[in-house]
Amino acid sequence: MQHRHTLAAVAAGILLTAGIGATMPAGAANAPTLSTTTPTTALVVNARWGGHATFDRLVIDVRGAMPPVTVHQTRALYYDGSGERVPLAGKHFLEIKLSPAAAHDDSGRSVYKGPRLVKIYLPTLKGVALTGDFEGVVTIGAAFDTKPVYKTFRLHSPERFVVDIAHTMGCRS
Structure with missing residues (x-):
């Protein structure tokens, strides 16, 4: 029984990670950060x-x-x-x-x-x-x-x- 809960938690984590990754635009991981010359405010x-x-x-x-x-x-x-x-x-x-x-x-x-x-x-x-x-x-x-x-x-x-x-x-x- 304990093994099924662990397996379910791992599967949920994989699905959650895959879902989040699917919503990120292509190349977002390599997106440049804001320049220090461009103020956010x-x-x-x-x-x-x-x-x-x-x-x-x-x-x-x-x-x-x-x-x-x-x-x-x-x-x-x-x-x-x-x-x-x-x-x-x-x-x-x-x-x-x-x-x-x-x-x-x-x-x-x-x-x-x-x-x-x-x-x-x-x-x-x-x-x-x-x-x-x-x-x-x-x-x-x-x-x-x-x-x-x-x-x-x-x-x-x-x-x-x-x-x-x-x-x-x-x-x-």
Whole structure:
């Protein structure tokens, strides 16, 4: 009787192993591992801006695959985690959230080289702040004196998220 239980256990193990092996793609055992240059979580590494004849542009640089991004207008900006108000001058604000993303590496060192809080003198864009790098969400805020009319899009190689904010004035030097 003991011999039958052992035989049944061995047979079950063989079938289980064969079943698992059948679901693995061909060559999976020899599949390359992820390169150390390709982060598993998108890394937000910079935010930059520029003025153009009919719009101001905010660009967020990302290392790795672009995560989902949400942009919404808000009455004020607050730092994630602490809840303290962000001291950017303006009457209107955009909150840009990238998730899942981080502005730090696995060791906790910042990879974000952009501004933490900066006043800007463009026709529409008046300030930018990194407002959060908390629990897999990176948040960047933008400040305006007037309600922003904007469009967003993504650019690739390298990965970038772009916000174009319309204005009717020409660029200032």
